[in-house]
Amino acid sequence: MNLKQLSEQLGLSQTTVSRALNGYPEVSEKTRERVRQAALDFNYKPNTRARSLATGRAMAIGHVIPVSTQQEMVNPIFGDFVTGAGEVYSEHGYDMMLSLVPDSDEESFYRDLKIKGNVDGIVVHSPSMDDTRIALLNELQLPYVVHGRASAIEAPYSWVDVANVRAFEALTGHLTGLGHRRIALFNGIESLDFAHRRRTGFLNALTEAGLEADPELMLSWDMTESYGFDEASRMLARSEPPTAFAVSSLITALGVRRAVEQARLTVGRDVSVATFDDDLSYLRNGTPEAPVFSGVRSSVREAGRRVGAILLSQISTPGAPPASEMIPFELVVGTTSGPARI
Amino acid sequence: MNLKQLSEQLGLSQTTVSRALNGYPEVSEKTRERVRQAALDFNYKPNTRARSLATGRAMAIGHVIPVSTQQEMVNPIFGDFVTGAGEVYSEHGYDMMLSLVPDSDEESFYRDLKIKGNVDGIVVHSPSMDDTRIALLNELQLPYVVHGRASAIEAPYSWVDVANVRAFEALTGHLTGLGHRRIALFNGIESLDFAHRRRTGFLNALTEAGLEADPELMLSWDMTESYGFDEASRMLARSEPPTAFAVSSLITALGVRRAVEQARLTVGRDVSVATFDDDLSYLRNGTPEAPVFSGVRSSVREAGRRVGAILLSQISTPGAPPASEMIPFELVVGTTSGPARI
DNA sequence: CGGCCTTGCCAAAGCGCTTTGGTAGCGCTA
DNA sequence: TAGCGCTACCAAAGCGCTTTGGCAAGGCCG
Numbered sequence: 001m002n003l004k005q006l007s008e009q010l011g012l013s014q015t016t017v018s019r020a021l022n023g024y025p026e027v028s029e030k031t032r033e034r035v036r037q038a039a040l041d042f043n044y045k046p047n048t049r050a051r052s053l054a055t056g057r058a059m060a061i062g063h064v065i066p067v068s069t070q071q072e073m074v075n076p077i078f079g080d081f082v083t084g085a086g087e088v089y090s091e092h093g094y095d096m097m098l099s100l101v102p103d104s105d106e107e108s109f110y111r112d113l114k115i116k117g118n119v120d121g122i123v124v125h126s127p128s129m130d131d132t133r134i135a136l137l138n139e140l141q142l143p144y145v146v147h148g149r150a151s152a153i154e155a156p157y158s159w160v161d162v163a164n165v166r167a168f169e170a171l172t173g174h175l176t177g178l179g180h181r182r183i184a185l186f187n188g189i190e191s192l193d194f195a196h197r198r199r200t201g202f203l204n205a206l207t208e209a210g211l212e213a214d215p216e217l218m219l220s221w222d223m224t225e226s227y228g229f230d231e232a233s234r235m236l237a238r239s240e241p242p243t244a245f246a247v248s249s250l251i252t253a254l255g256v257r258r259a260v261e262q263a264r265l266t267v268g269r270d271v272s273v274a275t276f277d278d279d280l281s282y283l284r285n286g287t288p289e290a291p292v293f294s295g296v297r298s299s300v301r302e303a304g305r306r307v308g309a310i311l312l313s314q315i316s317t318p319g320a321p322p323a324s325e326m327i328p329f330e331l332v333v334g335t336t337s338g339p340a341r342i
Numbered sequence: 343m344n345l346k347q348l349s350e351q352l353g354l355s356q357t358t359v360s361r362a363l364n365g366y367p368e369v370s371e372k373t374r375e376r377v378r379q380a381a382l383d384f385n386y387k388p389n390t391r392a393r394s395l396a397t398g399r400a401m402a403i404g405h406v407i408p409v410s411t412q413q414e415m416v417n418p419i420f421g422d423f424v425t426g427a428g429e430v431y432s433e434h435g436y437d438m439m440l441s442l443v444p445d446s447d448e449e450s451f452y453r454d455l456k457i458k459g460n461v462d463g464i465v466v467h468s469p470s471m472d473d474t475r476i477a478l479l480n481e482l483q484l485p486y487v488v489h490g491r492a493s494a495i496e497a498p499y500s501w502v503d504v505a506n507v508r509a510f511e512a513l514t515g516h517l518t519g520l521g522h523r524r525i526a527l528f529n530g531i532e533s534l535d536f537a538h539r540r541r542t543g544f545l546n547a548l549t550e551a552g553l554e555a556d557p558e559l560m561l562s563w564d565m566t567e568s569y570g571f572d573e574a575s576r577m578l579a580r581s582e583p584p585t586a587f588a589v590s591s592l593i594t595a596l597g598v599r600r601a602v603e604q605a606r607l608t609v610g611r612d613v614s615v616a617t618f619d620d621d622l623s624y625l626r627n628g629t630p631e632a633p634v635f636s637g638v639r640s641s642v643r644e645a646g647r648r649v650g651a652i653l654l655s656q657i658s659t660p661g662a663p664p665a666s667e668m669i670p671f672e673l674v675v676g677t678t679s680g681p682a683r684i
Numbered sequence: 685c686g687g688c689c690t691t692g693c694c695a696a697a698g699c700g701c702t703t704t705g706g707t708a709g710c711g712c713t714a
Numbered sequence: 715t716a717g718c719g720c721t722a723c724c725a726a727a728g729c730g731c732t733t734t735g736g737c738a739a740g741g742c743c744g
Binding site for chain 4: 354356358361368369373394396397398
């Protein structure tokens with residue numbers, strides 16, 4: 001059933017039917033109700049593509065996931081983030097388009113997305129410090145929101161981020177407050193902005209505590225479980241092993257814990273572990289009342305929601321200035337941290 | 343730059359330009375080359391929505407993720423699966439549309455998807471044993487492929503699945519072969535087909551080994567890490583604890599291992615753990631040469647690729663009979679399993 | 685009662701593409 | 715030289731919707 005057929009059924013023009021369904025005022029309430037009922041009866045829904053063509057709005061948001069050609073890892077936060085954003089989209093009748101793009105031809109991909117007109121806005125994932133996509137999207141006049149920030153970019157742009165510096169100050173401060181002096185950092189890839197900021201927060205906290213950073217204890221890599229295990233095992237075998245670990249991902253922290261336990265040490269007593277926790281649905285950090293890992297927690301699903309909301313508002317008010325928002329985090333004290341034993 | 347403008351630039355009709363770019367034969371090679379070059383120069387790309395409207399093909403695949411209203415978990419395999427499927431889509435010029443749908447109004451959502459015409463086919467995720475979506479999609483004449491199967495459905499339909507029964511026969515057989523007689527099953531939610539099949543495989547292997555299943559050792563739940571930890575801790579505190587665990591997800595297996603270690607037991611010596619491993623990119627099971635967990639491995643990313651490929655072929659040959667494919671699995675022996683003591 | 689708003693509807697254009705149904709021009713054959 | 719079949723192009727219709735620019739009919743005013 002399309003608009004033409006429906007209007008013939010009703011003995012009305014397509015114009016009137018369209019206006020009735022879209023809530024325009026030039027239709028009597030009686031007619032509107034009749035149209036509405038008929039649409040329901042015949043299960044009429046306007047064809048998305050035709051409507052998009054006519055209105056110029058795609059009613060879809062693009063999520064572009066850069067797929068690095070070397071490291072093939074899919075970001076584990078992805079599912080939860082997208083779920084949060086998707087909630088907002090469907091409330092507003094938007095669809096979500098997912099694209100996995102080899103980072104080699106990313107630029108032309110964004111260009112094409114604009115030209116081919118299949119999205120009204122896009123979400124920028126995993127920004128690096130001087131991410132070139134931001135300038136490109138400004139140039140393209142395609143609304144966007146960055147999940148995270150790009151510290152090296154001066155120009156204003158829309159973003160949603162967690163206060164990574166302060167989060168890692170808090171996380172690391174928790175460890176120094178317990179008396180730890182040799183603290184290892186297991187960070188993500190530091191060309192990515194979030195990891196760079198976390199490193200900064202880590203270093204700030206060390207300085208604050210009058211400690212010096214040991215480059216050999218500071219690691220940066222894809223945050224897998226085995227990364228945590230392998231590197232922590234190596235560190236624990238040193239002559240002067242760290243007494244605490246600041247970790248950037250709960251998954252990696254699981255690996256670190258495994259290494260500690262395999263070394264016949266007890267987490268929270270012999271060695272402390274504090275981690276950033278994205279509050280992933282399939283990887284809860286204990287229960288809200290009884291967290292297992294100490295560290296900081298911030299919901300990436302909530303971040304997704306906020307990104308979605310801001311992007312939609314940017315789209316609905318073109319020319320609006322960039323908007324940004326901080327997602328809160330909280331310090332969580334579980335059982336994996338304890339006083340340093342010299 | 344749209345088709346009209348491009349054709350005016352070239353002094354050709356829109357027809358000829360369109361045909362030239364789409365590879366139709368009624369265009370001289372010379373003209374075709376000229377058009378091609380101009381399209382490149384002006385960076386012309388046909389508008390997706392207009393093209394879709396004209397051709398009737400959306401050039402998009404829908405992935406519908408049921409979001410249960412109670413259990414809010416996002417399936418952790420989701421990212422890797424979608425990456426696999428996405429690879430195939432982009433090779434063929436298809437886009438991927440993601441929809442998160444509350445399972446309450448799922449049926450009407452599929453209906454609308456068809457009517458609104460924004461996808462050419464869909465991927466059915468997380469099928470239950472008698473999944474009603476299959477009949478619905480047949481009725482709607484919307485091409486689809488199920489990731490997994492629906493055992494209770496007789497009618498043929500397209501699917502891609504791993505041999506879950508045989509996988510769990512192998513996994514459990516590995517444990518019985520090591521002499522274990524009290525084996526716990528940590529399964530997913532058994533209204534979902536894959537979990538039901540795994541349970542069947544588990545029971546088959548027990549029978550094969552002349553063992554009887556103990557209902558108290560067979561669990562079914564969302565496969566989180568804490569589920570593994572909490573329930574394994576409880577089991578290990580029993581008077582007659584299991585000596586081995588058959589686990590349906592690597593994430594849950596991490597929790598089980600944690601429980602074992604917290605009970606001051608050694609995994610692979612005091613207690614064996616074997617798990618199904620989806621080969622997630624952020625959660626590799628050790629290295630290919632040196633796996634950590636024993637169990638069976640099957641790449642969910644490869645499953646995504648195969649689902650994508652089959653769906654696209656179903657779309658391109660309408661009326662083709664349903665197709666299906668088994669994704670292989672392999673038995674992996676790591677360090678978490680060893681001979682039963684006693 | 686003529687003129688002027690409002691109200692409630694409609695015809696038709698247009699979004700940017702594909703595709704149908706041509707036709708002009710050319711070389712060839714009978 | 716008329717007729718035929720190609721080749722290489724074009725004009726226009728159509729996909730299903732929204733939106734512009736009307737226009738009758740009725741109510742109200744002076």
